[in-house]
Amino acid sequence: MNILDDLSDKVEGIKKEDIEKILNFHGCLSPGALIGIQMFNLANKILKIKDGERIYAICETYNCLPDAFQILGGCTIGNKRLKVIDTGKMAVTVNKWGREGETVRGVRIILDPKKTIKYPKLHAWYLNIEKVPHDEVILDILNAGEDAYSYEFVDILVPSKSKKHVKICEICNEPFIQKENEDICPSCLHKTNINSKDYLLCHW
Template identity: 40%
Template structure:
């Protein structure tokens, strides 16, 4: 937990829940230390950091994908030579949250949650609840094999880009420009 908090820069409530979720996933898959695991996280908030620190799934090593679905959930699976891999999807179960009123108010972003007066109780409920607020389901996820690529030059920016990131002669960054030059 301490390493996750340090990596995240503070022990956020979502991060602490994420640690419980990753530990639950480790139990379900019987993950051995150092084993190569793949994950798809359904939120960019807090949860990916627990996956990165504990399971060493990162975007950089291509073992973590983030899908901006807004759900506090992820799937985990082992590598597979098949086109689909068996794994588990772990999620915060809204029915189980009902037992924990402060946690439910925080999690649902209810206006009754007062950060100034309820934070201590929130952390108490998170730590007490642990895995009791979680559910899982067996899933199959598509295995994305490494694609062969060649270098192409983007017609818009003139920079070298792997061919797999090009569409119609333009790189993904130019097609969906996220910045503008000054």
């Protein structure tokens, strides 16, 4: 069975080229990446986002989900349109562009366990009840479609841009961007060696 060939018939509004973009970037069609695509499409529908319109996303997990918003929505860490606040939840908050100081309407979408319970393979994978082959999970995700998600509207205050202040650390003598008026960089303050084995194991 080729899931990619069968995909467009199972999910309303999904584009096969979007799946191919995620495959090329992510390396495989994981359940989390597919959930990201569905959340991206659902956010577009709820907020009536037009093609090419700038959006911002806050993902609540590093696992797979953010890739859909990077590839399909153009949201990246570098352009400051993607944040990851790792609460360990399969959830995302999306909003349109807004002016500094403006309050804009956004939407928070979550994969809802009260709804996934109707899809046994997806539910077992989601709550880590048992080990389920990814192909079976993906089929449940496709069959569930938007029915597996819950959402709520949220009001988001667009922050003002502050001037960047660069300081030379008094300990390591390396320049860093100050958050407040600190004289010591975060790595020296917390005695963190970014090249240490322990740091790399914790952050990758």
